[in-house]
Amino acid sequence: MPGTPYDEMHASDGRVREHYQTFASWLARTPSERVAHKRAEADTLFHRVGITFTVYGEEAGTERLIPFDIVPRIIPASEWQHLAAGLKQRVRALNAFINDIYHSQEILQSGRIPAEQVLCNGQYRPEMQGIDVPGCIYAHIAGVDVVRAGAGEFYVLEDNLRVPSGVSYMLEDRRMMMRLFPELFALHSVAPVEHYPDLLLENLRSVAPPGVNDPTVVLLTPGAYNSAYFEHAFLAQQMGIELVEGQDLFVDDEFVYMRTTRGPQRVDVIYRRIDDDFLDPLVFRPDSMLGIPGLLAAYRAGRVTIANAIGTGVADDKSIYPYVPEMVRFYLGEEPLLSNVPTFLLRRKEDLDYTLAHLSELVVKEVHGAGGYGMLIGPAASKEELAAFRQRILRSPEKYIAQPTLALSACPTFVDSGIAPRHIDLRPFVLSGREVTLVPGGLTRVALQAGSLVVNSSQGGGTKDTWVLER
Secondary structure: OOOOOOEOOEOOOOOEOHHHHHHHHHHHHOOHHHHHHHHHHHHHHHHHHOOEEEOOOOOOOOEEEOOEEEEEEEEOHHHHHHHHHHHHHHHHHHHHHHHHHOOOOHHHHOOOOOHHHHHOOOOOOHHHOOOOOHHHOOOOEEEEEEEEEEOOEEEEEEEEOOOOOOHHHHHHHHHHHHHHOHHHHHHOOEOOOOOHHHHHHHHHHHOOOOOOOOOOEEEEOOOOOOOOHHHHHHHHHHHOOEEEOHHHEEEEOOEEEEOOOOOOEEEOEEEEOOOHHHOOOOOOOOOOOOOOOOHHHHHHOOOOEEEOOOOOHHHHOOOOHHHHHHHHHHHHOOOOOOEEOOOEEOOOHHHHHHHHHOHHHEEEEEOOOOOOOOEEEHHHOOHHHHHHHHHHHHHOHHHEEEEEOOOOOEEEEEEOOEEEEEEEEEEOEEEEOOOEEEOOOOEEEEOOOOOOOOOOHHHOOEEEEEEEEOO
């Protein structure tokens, strides 16, 4: 992994890269006062629309805006074609893996992945063993986090297959840029993303139970206090489907029904934004007030489709991540188009010893962690933080992985001091139905603090519009 961050806009000699030249010219001739005014206008509009993110654990004002930056992240068409092909390949392999481990477990029998890594994993759901799902699709919506190391060099940082979030910010960022700077879209041939809700609904309808010709699709939310509730309501509204909570649904004779003012209505596809543990109190957590009693029985009977499927979390666990390239080879007979980041599994003694000896150089993550929590970024940690994290690792090494500190690519970003480079990543959203599809681009997240590598919204990161050029 290179040590010098790749600059998305400028080459090493300072020249503006070809795909950024039109934007750079526009920026140079646009008065700074107009740019500042438009940034303030964007904040006002986001407040008005209610595009917020709930931050757990904060005493004052749990809801806040995700900072939005008006310098877009631009990707040339040729780079996107390679990246999109690699993402589709990866998600096909992940779906094949999940189907396999809940059926014949051929990859485990072959020894390509240690069986205990899967069967003893906290995200493995033995209740799903032998259940057939429509099209053998488990991860209907996948958010794959990608980082750039150089020109055309993309690495997958992690796979999000349980309840991936962020697509609403991708869509709203595009709307905001088109509203604030319509002239930029006249100058650039930017691939559209606004058809994502239609594509998502089409994919969800395509995986309805057999024999259902006009499926009823609902979006299941934990409720208004969830950190991503804005997105749940936004997507339901955009798709024209009902936003429901667990209390709005019930199971009768292994069919799922929605309570309506006109009486019960059968539900065929549930796009769930609730973790496995809370979906069915008769099977998982008995104290759950968010789920639907009997849901798993209806699922097992093939009378409802759940997207994403129960048990997909085993494939996005960080201890399974190192094996994804082998899944591509095993199930597809192809070489991976996208590389993984080199990863140390701390349950292995040699990996543990190396990590402890180089802790100040590495990033250490909890295998079940998300949102930037439970991480150690060695180069940015104090001696006290390193010592405390060392003890956490020693208590439960199997709960952690370690990776080299990545030189995430940087993109010019408006900050208090003006325009300065900030590190970014990219989360494209891959949809699996009759076909594997994705809209061009994704959610670009940006670390707003100078030198920071943590782009997560829960840790103070912001977002940018992502432009894939059509030519």
